[in-house]
Amino acid sequence: GAVVSQHPSRVICKSGTSVKIECRSLDFQATTMFWYRQFPKQSLMLMATSNEGSKATYEQGVEKDKFLINHASLTLSTLTVTSAHPEDSSFYICSAKPTGNGNTIYFGEGSWLTVV
Amino acid sequence: GQSLEQPSEVTAVEGAIVQINCTYQTSGFYGLSWYQQHDGGAPTFLSYNALDGLEETGRFSSFLSRSDSYGYLLLQELQMKDSASYFCAALLYNQGGKLIFGQGTELSVKP
Numbered sequence: 676g677a678v679v680s681q682h683p684s685r686v687i688c689k690s691g692t693s694v695k696i697e698c699r700s701l702d703f704q705a706t707t708m709f710w711y712r713q714f715p716k717q718s719l720m721l722m723a724t725s726n727e728g729s730k731a732t733y734e735q736g737v738e739k740d741k742f743l744i745n746h747a748s749l750t751l752s753t754l755t756v757t758s759a760h761p762e763d764s765s766f767y768i769c770s771a772k773p774t775g776n777g778n779t780i781y782f783g784e785g786s787w788l789t790v791v
Numbered sequence: 792g793q794s795l796e797q798p799s800e801v802t803a804v805e806g807a808i809v810q811i812n813c814t815y816q817t818s819g820f821y822g823l824s825w826y827q828q829h830d831g832g833a834p835t836f837l838s839y840n841a842l843d844g845l846e847e848t849g850r851f852s853s854f855l856s857r858s859d860s861y862g863y864l865l866l867q868e869l870q871m872k873d874s875a876s877y878f879c880a881a882l883l884y885n886q887g888g889k890l891i892f893g894q895g896t897e898l899s900v901k902p
Contacts, residue, residue, distance in 0.1 A: 709888065711892075719834065780836070780882070
């Protein structure tokens with residue numbers, strides 16, 4: 676079946692540094708991918724919609740200069756957390772829907788970010 | 792705004808049946824999905840309803856009533872491994888797969 680891969684699965688970074696998380700659709704093309712953030716014991720909160728070849732659309736309250744999203748190809752979107760702070764520590768998950776037919780959404784495995 | 796309401800927690804015993812309700816208030820609603828998430832893991836797709844009625848997939852069934860903006864997930868023959876968080880999520884129309892999630896229901900299955 677369709678697979679969405681995220682990398683890295685876990686990352687620890689120092690405060691003030693930047694970290695990049697990749698989301699790849701392995702066997703389908705996705706014009707649109709989505710990035711979610713989930714704090715412990717809370718729901719998945721949509722951060723932004725990643726659009727291939729154009730700017731991402733950010734949800735209200737999400738800083739676009741802090742969470743940089745690049746969707747350079749139909750199979751890859753990246754989320755870069757810039758100038759990370761401990762409060763950015765969270766579980767980041769991407770999702771993608773194959774371009775074309777169907778309404779099945781595929782999620783990546785998620786990436787645990789810890790900022791120390 | 793967009794919101795989905797579901798109970799925060801439910802407890803049941805092995806072998807029992809449990810129903811997790813979800814009411815939604817969204818614009819551009821297209822369908823209702825259900826996801827299971829174990830601690831530390833990614834959400835796993837369980838079921839999707841685009842039309843009113845019941846969808847059955849093994850031990851899990853999901854129901855949708857568009858007129859009532861309501862749906863539920865029914866879990867039968869509960870097993871210990873079903874202990875997890877369950878999220879309802881609204882798929883929004885024509886937005887390429889955008890999902891808005893409820894707050895999640897933590898299900899605890901007791902022996």
